[in-house]
Amino acid sequence: MTRIARPGQAFFVAAAIVPLTLAVRLVLVDFQSMDYRAFVAQWYDFIKANGGFSALRYEFANYNVPYLYLLAILTYLPVPTLIGVKVISILFDLLLAFYTYKLVALKYPRGWVPFLAAVTVSLLPTVVTNGAMWGQCDSIYAAFGVGAVYYAVRSRPWLACVFFGLALAFKLQIVFLFPLLLILVLLRKVPWPGLLVVPGVVLLLDGPALLVGANPAQLLSVYVDQAGEYTRLTLNAPNVYQFLTVTNSADMIRNAGVLFTGTLVLIVILGVVASRMALTIPRVVLLATVFAILVPFFLPAMHERYFYLADALSVIVAFYFPRRLWPVPLLVQFASFFSYTPFLFGRAGVDLKWLALAMLAALVLVGRELVLQTRRPLTPTGD
Known part of the structure; x- marks a missing residue:
C-alpha cells in the first residue's frame, strides 16, 4: 500500500x-x-x-x-x-x-x-x-x-x-x-x-x-x-539511420524514411481504433510514449535532442507500468544522453550504433505493451 x-x-x-x-x-x-x-x-x-x-x-x-x-x-x-x-x-x-x-x-x-x-x-x-x-x-x-x-x-x-x-x-x-x-x-x-x-x-x-x-x-x-x-539522414540521433552508411541516393532514402514512418504511425493509429481499446489514463500515457520514441527513431534528419520528449515520458510510463516497463527510462536515457556527448564534450562516449540499439529495445518494450493492452480487458485499476 x-x-x-x-x-x-x-x-x-x-x-x-x-x-x-x-x-x-x-x-x-x-x-x-x-x-x-x-x-x-x-x-x-x-x-x-x-x-x-x-x-x-x-x-x-x-x-x-x-x-x-x-x-x-x-x-x-x-x-x-x-x-x-x-x-x-x-x-x-x-x-x-x-x-x-x-x-x-x-x-x-x-x-x-x-x-x-x-x-x-x-x-x-x-x-x-x-x-x-x-x-x-x-x-x-x-x-x-x-x-x-x-x-x-x-x-x-x-x-x-x-x-x-x-x-x-x-x-x-x-x-x-x-x-x-x-x-x-x-x-x-x-x-x-x-x-x-x-x-x-x-x-x-x-x-x-x-x-x-x-x-x-x-x-x-x-x-x-x-x-x-538538414539533408543528412541523422544528426547524432540514436535511431535506425545509425545502421546505414550511405554515400549515394540519400534523398531517395530520406523520402522512403518519411513514408515508412508515416505508414508505421498510421498502422498504430488504425490498430488502436480498430481494437476499440478503452483509452484509460495508463493507455494514453503509453501511446504518448510509443509515438515519442517511434517517430524520431524512424524519421530521417533527426537531431540527438529530438528524443527529449521521450526522455520525460519514458519515466512517466515506467511509473504507470512498473513491472514491465521499468527498463524503458534506463534505455532511453542511456541512448539519449550519450548521443549528446559528441557535441557537448567533443567525443563519443559510446558508439552511436549501440545507442540506437538501446533506443530500439525501449521501442520494442513499449510497443509490446501497447499490443498487450489492445488485447487485454480492463482491470479494476484501468491498466
Missing part, C-alpha cells in the same frame, strides 16, 4: 524540488555551447541592438517568434545574457517536473511516488544538460506537451489542444505527439473542432510580431524552412 504523506511533509518535499534542481544546474550555467555562441547569443544581440520587441519585424532567426519574445524580454532586464537564456529553460524544466507530478499523481494520489517521478525527470542527465549546460529550450515544448497529455486524460480536451498549440508555437517536435491527438479525436475523447485550436494558438502568438511589422509569410513558413534545412 502506498504511504499517505502528511500535508506538511508533502509541502516540504515539493519545496525541496526547486532548490535541488537549481543546485544541480548551478555548476553548469557558465558553459557556453557552440549553439549558444552561434545562434542564441547573436539573436539576443540583434534584438537588443534593434530596439527590443521592434526588432522582431526583421528576419534574423530560424526559431518561431514565441521564443524570440522571451529573448526580447531579457533585453529589458539587468541579467547577463547567458544566465537569462538558461533561466528561461530552467523555469520550464520546473514546469515539466510539475506536469510530471500531476500526471503520475493520477495513478498514485497519495504518498511520495508523484514527487519521486517529478524529481527523477528534473534530474535526468538530458534534462539537466539540455537547458542549464547546452542552453537549448526543449523543456518548453516538452512541458507543454506533457501538460497536454495531462489535460487530455483529465477530460479537459480544449485545454489539452491549447497546450498542444503552445508546444507547437515553440517547437515543431511536438508533432511527434500529434498521432495521439488524432486517436483522441477518432475515439471522441477530443472534439474534432479542437484540432483548429492548435494552429489557432500558434497564429495568436504570432500576433505581437505581426503588430511590429514582421513578414506574415516568413512567420508561416518558419517550420517549413526548418524541415528543409
Whole structure:
C-alpha cells in the first residue's frame, strides 16, 4: 500500500524540488555551447541592438517568434545574457517536473511516488544538460506537451489542444505527439473542432510580431524552412539511420524514411481504433510514449535532442507500468544522453550504433505493451 504523506511533509518535499534542481544546474550555467555562441547569443544581440520587441519585424532567426519574445524580454532586464537564456529553460524544466507530478499523481494520489517521478525527470542527465549546460529550450515544448497529455486524460480536451498549440508555437517536435491527438479525436475523447485550436494558438502568438511589422509569410513558413534545412539522414540521433552508411541516393532514402514512418504511425493509429481499446489514463500515457520514441527513431534528419520528449515520458510510463516497463527510462536515457556527448564534450562516449540499439529495445518494450493492452480487458485499476 502506498504511504499517505502528511500535508506538511508533502509541502516540504515539493519545496525541496526547486532548490535541488537549481543546485544541480548551478555548476553548469557558465558553459557556453557552440549553439549558444552561434545562434542564441547573436539573436539576443540583434534584438537588443534593434530596439527590443521592434526588432522582431526583421528576419534574423530560424526559431518561431514565441521564443524570440522571451529573448526580447531579457533585453529589458539587468541579467547577463547567458544566465537569462538558461533561466528561461530552467523555469520550464520546473514546469515539466510539475506536469510530471500531476500526471503520475493520477495513478498514485497519495504518498511520495508523484514527487519521486517529478524529481527523477528534473534530474535526468538530458534534462539537466539540455537547458542549464547546452542552453537549448526543449523543456518548453516538452512541458507543454506533457501538460497536454495531462489535460487530455483529465477530460479537459480544449485545454489539452491549447497546450498542444503552445508546444507547437515553440517547437515543431511536438508533432511527434500529434498521432495521439488524432486517436483522441477518432475515439471522441477530443472534439474534432479542437484540432483548429492548435494552429489557432500558434497564429495568436504570432500576433505581437505581426503588430511590429514582421513578414506574415516568413512567420508561416518558419517550420517549413526548418524541415528543409538538414539533408543528412541523422544528426547524432540514436535511431535506425545509425545502421546505414550511405554515400549515394540519400534523398531517395530520406523520402522512403518519411513514408515508412508515416505508414508505421498510421498502422498504430488504425490498430488502436480498430481494437476499440478503452483509452484509460495508463493507455494514453503509453501511446504518448510509443509515438515519442517511434517517430524520431524512424524519421530521417533527426537531431540527438529530438528524443527529449521521450526522455520525460519514458519515466512517466515506467511509473504507470512498473513491472514491465521499468527498463524503458534506463534505455532511453542511456541512448539519449550519450548521443549528446559528441557535441557537448567533443567525443563519443559510446558508439552511436549501440545507442540506437538501446533506443530500439525501449521501442520494442513499449510497443509490446501497447499490443498487450489492445488485447487485454480492463482491470479494476484501468491498466
